[in-house]
Amino acid sequence: MAAEEKFTPQTWPESPEQATLEGKNKFLGFWLFLGGETVLFASLFATYLALKDSVPSPDHALAKDLFELPLVFLMTMLLLTSSLTSVFAMYHMKNYNFKKMQTWLFITVMLGFAFLGCEIYEFNHYVHEYEHTFTSSAFGSAFYTLVGFHGAHVTFGLLWIIALMIRNAKRGLNLYNAPKFYLASLYWHFIDVVWVFIFTVVYLMGMVG
Amino acid sequence: MANLQTNSGEPKVNYEYRRKKSAEEMRMQVVTFTMMIFFTVIAFAAVGAGFSKWFILPFVLLLAIVQVIFQLYYFMHMSHKGHEVPQFFMYSGVLVGFVTVLAFLTIIWW
Numbered sequence: 495m496a497a498e499e500k501f502t503p504q505t506w507p508e509s510p511e512q513a514t515l516e517g518k519n520k521f522l523g524f525w526l527f528l529g530g531e532t533v534l535f536a537s538l539f540a541t542y543l544a545l546k547d548s549v550p551s552p553d554h555a556l557a558k559d560l561f562e563l564p565l566v567f568l569m570t571m572l573l574l575t576s577s578l579t580s581v582f583a584m585y586h587m588k589n590y591n592f593k594k595m596q597t598w599l600f601i602t603v604m605l606g607f608a609f610l611g612c613e614i615y616e617f618n619h620y621v622h623e624y625e626h627t628f629t630s631s632a633f634g635s636a637f638y639t640l641v642g643f644h645g646a647h648v649t650f651g652l653l654w655i656i657a658l659m660i661r662n663a664k665r666g667l668n669l670y671n672a673p674k675f676y677l678a679s680l681y682w683h684f685i686d687v688v689w690v691f692i693f694t695v696v697y698l699m700g701m702v703g
Numbered sequence: 704m705a706n707l708q709t710n711s712g713e714p715k716v717n718y719e720y721r722r723k724k725s726a727e728e729m730r731m732q733v734v735t736f737t738m739m740i741f742f743t744v745i746a747f748a749a750v751g752a753g754f755s756k757w758f759i760l761p762f763v764l765l766l767a768i769v770q771v772i773f774q775l776y777y778f779m780h781m782s783h784k785g786h787e788v789p790q791f792f793m794y795s796g797v798l799v800g801f802v803t804v805l806a807f808l809t810i811i812w813w
Contacts, residue, residue, distance in 0.1 A: 504718045532799075536797075570747075578733070683779045687774050699764075
């Protein structure tokens, strides 16, 4: 099965992301990477939980002074919806419908940018309204490292998906790029997995103390 | 080569069967998504309603874990066959991660 071979919806394999040896290896390697990312984020969560509300003097803002639920709720909905739209994209990838896949990936990217915009607004707000910065306290350092690292993952995911969309725009689907699209969508889901714990552990638990 | 994955002698029948199967799976994904939205709304509502801290903390954590299981097993297809090694990787990661969080919460203080 040559990787560059042209297919029709009828001849397109059932699991195109694992139809070639390269695809199988990427699939396995990527899940190993995600296992490592789990440990990485767990260590950042652990640091945050250990340093939460550790401020040098009482005039520094604490978690429950900073966070506002409506914005976090909006960000959660944006990222959760973008996770569903990337599932739609992979559904069309498996049906060998390149155009629809690109459309849903584009919607995913737009939702990702909306999320990122909210996060930039949020950080800006904390810095200017509350003087809660990376260097203002141990709490600040732990907070921005954890949430900022997730934001960096979102940024990287967006660049990755956009690069794939542009690079393959005129190529269409084949067994060479199907694994690439599939892994990018796995990465995007993983970003949402991390966000579920961020909104729960950092924001919701931060509100109650 | 075309029929590597087929298990029916009739390529057309097999194709239609696959289409139908993946459309059904897609409907399940939408149901999963609806439930995830529902859990999220409940978690935010519980905090907004101002229940006791000792109810909210375990409750929202439980909702998060259920939501992540949905995400991993349905959105990321870990429930499909051929995902034994990914499961091993993820559970190993979760184990190390859990121990890390536990250690930072119990044996470290300032």
